[in-house]
Amino acid sequence: MIRRRADFSLSPAKTLWLLLAQALVIAPHAPRLPMWITLTSIAIAVWRYLASRWQWRAPGRVTRILLLALALAGVLASYGTVFGRDAGVALLVLALSLKLLELTQLRDVMLYLFLGYFLITTSFLYSQSMALAGYMLVVVLILTSALMVVSHPAREARIRPRLRQSASLLLQALPVALLLFLLFPRVSGPLWNLPKDAHHGITGLSDSMSPGSISQLSRSDAVAFRVDFDGEPPANAELYWRGPVLSHYNGETWSAAPPRRLRRSEFHVQPPGVHYTVTLEPHNRLWLFALDVPGSIPNDSYLTQDYQLLARQRVEQRLRYSVTSYLKHTEGARLSHYERRVALQLPAGENPLTRALAQRLRASSGNDAGLVAAVLRMFRQQPFVYTLNPPLLPTHNGADAFLFNTRRGFCEHYASAFVLIMRDAGIPARVVTGYQGGQYNPIGGYLIVRQSDAHAWTEIWLRGRGWVRVDPTAAVAPSRVEVGIEAALPNEAPGGLVFSHNSLLRHVALMWDSLNNGWNQWVLGYDNNRQTRLWSQLGLGNASWQWLASALALTVSGALIVLFGYLTLRQRGANRDRVRDAYQRFCRKLERRGLARAAQEGPLDYVRRVTRARPELAGRARRITQLYIALRYGPTPNAAQLHKLRGLIRRFRVRRVRR
Amino acid sequence: MxxxxxxxxxxxxxxxxxxxxxxxxxxxxxxxxxxxxxxxxxxxxxxxxxxxxxxxxxxxxxxxxxxxxxxxxxxxxxxxxxxxxxxxxxxxxxxxxxxxxxxxxxxxxxxxxxxxxxxxxxxxxxxxxxxxxxxxxxxxxxxxxxxxxxxxxxxxxxxxxxxxxxxxxxxxxxxxxxxxxxxxxxxxxxxxxxxxxxxxxxVALQLEVEKVHASDALLDYLQSLVEHTRRNPRYNTGLSPRASLALLHSARAWAFMEGRHQIVPEDLQAVLPAVVTHRLRHDTTAADDGATIAAELLEEVPIP
Structure with missing residues (x-):
């Protein structure tokens, strides 16, 4: 049996500092982790503290391997895999905690803390918000201090000087980080492929709509996108951010027709156009939102036959694009046979009452426009109610139930019923979903569009005019369109500080959003395009990124060499200290095997004692000691001798004794 | 030797x-x-x-x-x-x-x-x-x-x-x-x-002794020892500069006798009891034994 002496032990104070760092590292992940992982981490941390306090023995190798296997099995059971973002992070959290069980050397503690640095970085896989970045900076500060605290020979942990030191280290690193941020060549797209599960659980519009789907979305005040207008933004009632166009109805759910690329545009506009830039939050879909139909489309996107603006790739990262829209336009003056068929499709035998109503209205009103006016009049005059909490509708004949029975609904109910009436009356019609309105942030001068602004409206095709937007919700609740959902539904709309009636709170919330927007624009939005622009401004416009990378690497290494040279010159006087450092390494190697040098023990006494205890080391230990004495106490130390001493000490090995 | x-x-x-x-x-x-x-x-x-x-x-x-x-x-x-x-x-x-x-x-x-x-x-x-x-x-x-x-x-x-x-x-x-x-x-x-x-x-040997090298590291140790006696309230009076010189000269002689051209801390430690105990006095008369005073001093001051 190998008996090891207590080579290395962390004092309780240092352990506490280590555990604090760990808690801070795990905290942002904790809400996402299964409960058992968080509890395991806490349990091991508590054990670690008590163990350092009462000098408990660490668990043996077999126990540790068993625990590791259990952790793997647990992750596999919770996630079904050990790969991917979520399972990977869970595994890392467990590994970090389990490492606490085997902190037997300083090296283990180092590894533990470095794992902490890595784990805190993985938070960026979930969010890149400014608040998180600030938090992570604090965690890095604490981790660095912990690194210093555990490396410090003093038994007690003196926190404040370590914090100051690591803060100064981070401050020194800041210019380098900034330089690398600005100049390090960016490849378009993420540097590595994110795991497949990285974009799950994002709220947003979907490519289908059934009763309740948009009212569900409206409860979230998450930001969908932000818009920066060149000039004054149009009136709220004109802000229809067009998204998925839904043409197919199966009796309950509206869904989009498969996208067909627009070949022949019948699109006429009247100036003036509205120019604006959208910063779209990732929604993991293809749609790009724009006002009505855009007159110019951004790069890497295209229009479909039903005038949806689609990106070529799913929007997995925050995306900025500029669009010009014309609020007065006509489109689709001629309707193809296929388009007409799609826009008149109805499930057979559904909603007989609605069909009868449509035919009655068709007969009583002269033309198509008259029919539209009649239906809207019906919504306006009869007791229809606009609400976020409508009663459930039956799966069959839902429109009949809504129009003749419940008469309470959200925008999707009105849009759906309206399109059905139009189709029953023979007018091509479709549902358009997207966002309506938005909140203007006067501090940043931009428009915030939230999920709560999600909306559904309709488009009908009128001979001679093409596709015309009709919003039946505007007939029921005009304030929804003119002001916004919080005005139309003061008691039901999502709360949140931005809608607060307290002007100070509202101001603070808008300020915070403005800050976040700046962060998104200038930090997260700093992509290779902007970088190229910066290089052009620096007069490096034509350089390839490879050339720039090499130039940057050369400049940085050159600067480092100069710095190194300067420090070496300054260090020359401290040559003897390097002798001492080398000797201390020699002492540490022996100390690990229980032969610690006493503070007042001279080198000769020490080597005599070492030789007595371990005769096989005599030759090498004596040589090292002689060289050390010559270098440290002799009259003419020289670099060659120092080099030799360090080499000897590096190769000096003390084997464990079997007893 | x-x-x-x-x-x-x-x-x-x-x-x-x-x-x-x-x-x-x-x-x-x-x-x-x-x-x-x-x-x-x-x-x-x-x-x-x-x-x-x-x-x-x-x-x-x-x-x-x-x-x-x-x-x-x-x-x-x-x-x-x-x-x-x-x-x-x-x-x-x-x-x-x-x-x-x-x-x-x-x-x-x-x-x-x-x-x-x-x-x-x-x-x-x-x-x-x-x-x-x-x-x-x-x-x-x-x-x-x-x-x-x-x-x-x-x-x-x-x-x-x-x-x-x-x-x-x-x-x-x-x-x-x-x-x-x-x-x-x-x-x-x-x-x-x-x-x-x-x-x-x-006489020739005495001249040789003076050539034995005392490095900065060694002088650091010597001064640490001396300063300890001046700072520690246990001692009535600390060691004088003459005592420092005495320590240095004795350590030189000792190192020379050991056949070395430089003083190592052990040389200083070997001569220290003989050099300092008649110059130091404990505050408490009880522990006035010379050997104890020297041992304590050596114990308390680490070699830098």
Missing amino acids: HPLTQAIVKQACKIIVGKEQQIRQSLACLLARGHLLIEDIPGMGKTTLAHLLARLLGLQFNRIQFTSDLLPSDIIGAAIYDRAGATFSFHPGPIFTQLLLADEINRTTPKTQSALLEAMEEHQVTTEGETRTLPEPFFVIATQNPAYHAGTFPLPESQLDRFLMRIQLGYPDRWAERVLLQGKDRRLLIDELEPCAEPAEL
Whole structure:
């Protein structure tokens, strides 16, 4: 049996500092982790503290391997895999905690803390918000201090000087980080492929709509996108951010027709156009939102036959694009046979009452426009109610139930019923979903569009005019369109500080959003395009990124060499200290095997004692000691001798004794 | 080990058995041009040690037995009227020698003590307006009885400081005493010894000792030790700069005897008890034992 002496032990104070760092590292992940992982981490941390306090023995190798296997099995059971973002992070959290069980050397503690640095970085896989970045900076500060605290020979942990030191280290690193941020060549797209599960659980519009789907979305005040207008933004009632166009109805759910690329545009506009830039939050879909139909489309996107603006790739990262829209336009003056068929499709035998109503209205009103006016009049005059909490509708004949029975609904109910009436009356019609309105942030001068602004409206095709937007919700609740959902539904709309009636709170919330927007624009939005622009401004416009990378690497290494040279010159006087450092390494190697040098023990006494205890080391230990004495106490130390001493000490090995 | 000093120590150990450390310390003291104070009860071999060193180094030897009625002129010498030439002529006292054994120095009056100590310091004496230098090398071994013995004038601290080292011989162990009892008379043995060195050689060695290197690291250690005695409230007074110099010179001599060209901390540690204990006094009289004071000091100050 190998008996090891207590080579290395962390004092309780240092352990506490280590555990604090760990808690801070795990905290942002904790809400996402299964409960058992968080509890395991806490349990091991508590054990670690008590163990350092009462000098408990660490668990043996077999126990540790068993625990590791259990952790793997647990992750596999919770996630079904050990790969991917979520399972990977869970595994890392467990590994970090389990490492606490085997902190037997300083090296283990180092590894533990470095794992902490890595784990805190993985938070960026979930969010890149400014608040998180600030938090992570604090965690890095604490981790660095912990690194210093555990490396410090003093038994007690003196926190404040370590914090100051690591803060100064981070401050020194800041210019380098900034330089690398600005100049390090960016490849378009993420540097590595994110795991497949990285974009799950994002709220947003979907490519289908059934009763309740948009009212569900409206409860979230998450930001969908932000818009920066060149000039004054149009009136709220004109802000229809067009998204998925839904043409197919199966009796309950509206869904989009498969996208067909627009070949022949019948699109006429009247100036003036509205120019604006959208910063779209990732929604993991293809749609790009724009006002009505855009007159110019951004790069890497295209229009479909039903005038949806689609990106070529799913929007997995925050995306900025500029669009010009014309609020007065006509489109689709001629309707193809296929388009007409799609826009008149109805499930057979559904909603007989609605069909009868449509035919009655068709007969009583002269033309198509008259029919539209009649239906809207019906919504306006009869007791229809606009609400976020409508009663459930039956799966069959839902429109009949809504129009003749419940008469309470959200925008999707009105849009759906309206399109059905139009189709029953023979007018091509479709549902358009997207966002309506938005909140203007006067501090940043931009428009915030939230999920709560999600909306559904309709488009009908009128001979001679093409596709015309009709919003039946505007007939029921005009304030929804003119002001916004919080005005139309003061008691039901999502709360949140931005809608607060307290002007100070509202101001603070808008300020915070403005800050976040700046962060998104200038930090997260700093992509290779902007970088190229910066290089052009620096007069490096034509350089390839490879050339720039090499130039940057050369400049940085050159600067480092100069710095190194300067420090070496300054260090020359401290040559003897390097002798001492080398000797201390020699002492540490022996100390690990229980032969610690006493503070007042001279080198000769020490080597005599070492030789007595371990005769096989005599030759090498004596040589090292002689060289050390010559270098440290002799009259003419020289670099060659120092080099030799360090080499000897590096190769000096003390084997464990079997007893 | 330096071959010559090793030979001297080896010879000396044959006569005074089991006291190698003290022999080495006294030789180091001599090499560092310091004077030695041996404090012990009578009959421990103080005089024998002095005799022995004089013999081995081939030094001219004189001995003064200090008594309470001894006068300064009994040491230094006096001008005596020469009737034939009708002039005063100076008759040098026993101090004009190379190795002087001042036996039981604390039995005499302070006046006489100070006359000797001044001569020790300056290596010269002044009488009747005339300055006479003492021979080279000049080395005093003084012995004194412990202060609690009756009829003693304890040396004041300022005068103790003049001695580079103070050593105690202590009782011999059982084996050493048996050797002493079985052997011949020590005096006779000493007379049989052949000198190992000439006085001129000794002077050369003293010059060599001064060349032993003291590095910054070593001086750091020395100063740490000295500063510790000045800062720690346990000590009545700290060590003086003269004590620092004494430490350095003694450590040099010790390193030289060990055959080294530089001082290492061990050299300092080896001479420290002999050099500092008569200059330091504990606040508490209880722990006034010299060995304890030195051990504590060495224990508390880490080697930088």
